[in-house]
Amino acid sequence: MPDWSYHPLKEALLDKVNAKAGREFIHQSMSTVAKVPGGRSFIGFLGHMNPPHQIQKDIFQTRFSTSVGLSGVIDPKLSGLRAFQELGFGFVEIGPIVINEPHEQKEPLRENRQILFANQPEKVPLKLVIQKLTLLNIRIPVLAKIDAQVNSQELISVVQHLTPFVAGFIGTSEQLHFIDQDLARPFYVSFTAEEFNENILDELVVRSCFAGVVLTAPRQIADNYWLETANANESLVKIVKQAKEVNPELNIITSGGVETPNEAYRLVEAGSDLVMLTSGYVRAGPGLPKRINERILFEERPLQKPRWAWSLLFGLSILMGGLIALYFALTSIILPYDESFIGLTKEEILLVNPRILAFMSHDRMALAGTMISAGILYIQLARHGIKLGMHWAKITFHSAAIIGFLGILLFIGYGYFDWLHGLFWLILLPIYFFSFKEGKRVTGSPFSSHGENNTAWRIGLYGQLLFIILGFSILVGGIVISTIGVSAVFVSTDISFLCMSPEMLDNISSKLIPVIAHDRAGFGSALVSVGLLVLMLSLWGFRQGESWVWNTLAIGALPAFAAGIGTHFYIGYTNFLHLLPVYFLVVLYLVGLGLSYGFLKSNK
Incomplete structure (x- = not known):
């Protein structure tokens, strides 16, 4: 306990x-x-x-x-x-x-x-x-x-x-x-x-x-x-x-x-x-x-200077991948190879039901925001944890990264393999290999000058608790979304927004649902990685004066929340019950930041 x-x-x-x-x-x-x-x-x-x-x-x-x-x-x-x-x-x-x-x-x-x-x-x-x-x-x-x-x-x-x-x-x-x-x-x-x-x-x-x-x-x-x-x-x-x-x-x-x-x-x-x-x-x-x-x-404390450049590059790559995905989600939404697989062009889909592309855009924007958040978290762990030889930071980094790599299996779980995702995976793989290799020398234990049971520490414990709940909730949410992505694909509010049943979508093109499913499963996989990052950072990284932890959580969560909420309002998918879990996470995030600020940002 x-x-x-x-x-x-x-x-x-x-x-x-x-x-x-x-x-x-x-x-x-x-x-x-x-x-x-x-x-x-x-x-x-x-x-x-x-x-x-x-x-x-x-x-x-x-x-x-x-x-x-x-x-x-x-x-x-x-x-x-x-x-x-x-x-x-x-x-x-x-x-x-x-x-x-x-x-x-x-x-x-x-x-x-x-x-x-x-x-x-x-x-x-x-x-x-x-x-x-x-x-x-x-x-x-x-x-x-x-x-x-x-x-x-x-x-x-x-x-x-x-x-x-x-x-x-x-x-x-x-x-x-x-x-x-x-x-x-x-x-x-x-x-x-x-x-x-x-x-x-x-x-x-x-x-x-x-x-x-x-x-x-x-x-x-x-x-x-x-x-x-x-x-x-x-x-x-x-x-x-x-x-x-x-x-x-x-x-x-x-x-x-x-x-x-x-x-x-x-x-x-x-x-x-x-x-x-x-x-x-x-x-x-x-x-x-x-x-x-x-x-x-x-x-x-021993002075450790392990290598961390490849870990930093891995985080930057995830960040860049998220930005690229965001660009496509805001512009073309689907790419030529998507159209070829579905058998319909973007214009033809718009003629059938414009909400189909809007729905696909919202999943891809959410995936992009989550990847950007993950990239920020990976970069911060490399710069402030692995760089200082912290074993806990290495475990956090690589646990989430490995889960993220395994997520590619979900992309093909419904019969559609996105070759661009596969190419990105292949580019990341050697970068991650060298990151994992350099991490073998990261064996240091955390140390802290914090020596008092002051008010900031006691209040900070409640902030830490809220971030642990936040990370765990994101992790569970990612598992649920991934499961839905490779099984039912849609929830009831999705059907209401689309105004079309899965059978109707399947009649338009038997390959339309697999494309939607692969985005949803990929988004869920990315959420699992981010949930692990937030959870383990909150469990193991909270120490007085570790302002980088507060900065990481404050900045790192913004892209995911902005994309997760903003995309729904952007396409008009504003069902309160559908967005209620996200609102709950935002409350945890804001209150957690407020309660932990005095502890993480102060060295006294």
Whole structure:
């Protein structure tokens, strides 16, 4: 569940139910999606959340794909464990772990949109932990937190049972004394920010199984519940710096004190090796780990200069093809080879029913406008995405291009092959081949300096949501139109405009409908490509200050909308129900531009 869906749902539903019910709904929903065939790929498609390889690190022979992890306090029932590994986390903490399930546990509370956690946290029985870790294919490291109240025998039992499944243990300094010296996994000692001091380290470093410390952000307590203090991040950064000054080799994991990418980066910069998210993750949304990863990469971003000239040429070719198609649609409408195939000249068709050519013109103008929009989108992706080595831009570019090439199969689906379309396809093919070849070096991950959860970001999420709906709607519309183009060809409003049934058209010329169908199918295919471009650009390209994304969506959609609406008024085909889907798309487009403007156009 990306931020653009999480926050609208949170405000509409989750903030109105109790904290535990909302938590379990989200976690179980995400895990269900991750469980079904193709679910993991679907989550990856929505969020593109895999951490960039440049920020991975090794600690005690364990590779963490990123330093960002999730605290066990967020998922005490382990209901979301399957899904969290798909959201950009480098590790997860589970626990506190006990032998047997407690009889009574206090649930978290929701108060003034804040989550209050019980001083005695929800605990996880060992049996459930073993069951989950055995059944689930967990591909990221797991750190097991042992409850502070387990006795020495229970402690040893937990360690023995979980050693094959986890990358390390978290416990108290007292528990450290009960652990054998030859412990097979690193043991981190947990402290609150108030408990930790420099003298404690002298007692711990002499233990061979001691791996480092877990520092918990300062909390304020009220009626057996806690929430983090307002200056939790600042206090935690200060403590991490002090600990690193005393022992630069000390491994430090922080827990809490992070609600924004900047706060996480300040902890990493101060010396924190791993950063666990707590209540800030709930407020900021599931996209927080991805945003933190991009913020960290921004400071270490590699300079890539891949080739992009052929991709630019491909976009220019699509644009020019659209302009040529627009010229023909506004002038001759049908070409000599069309007349030859139909068996009627343009003048003869006009004598039979002038609306036939007007109808054909409206499909060809719509196709031309869609191609011009596609060309603009391809050009912008090449200039601002592929040029900078962005892998997501390459995937967007080539997914839409391949679908567009396959669309030629629809041209002959009703028995008519347009040789001019075929020639254009053959000219594009070698250009695309070199574009695809140069794209193999485009492997970079996105980075961003955006580090705050400000108002522009929150409003921008709604703009992003509208553009995602817009792209998906165009995609579905393209599929529907393509299907109609190779099957029924006409809808009821088309018949009303033409004032002729398909049978009457077929009586005029048995080859008239195939010519109309091939235009309609081609238009649908072009819409599918544009829908994919808008959808994936909206899913993966929204970052603060990326003004080119806003410019691309603003300018790129205009030709398609202008042609789609203008051509209908040009020929007098103004049926409201027929144009209602286009009006709906225009509303999404305009409102989306307004909501996303402050986020995409501002670097602050």
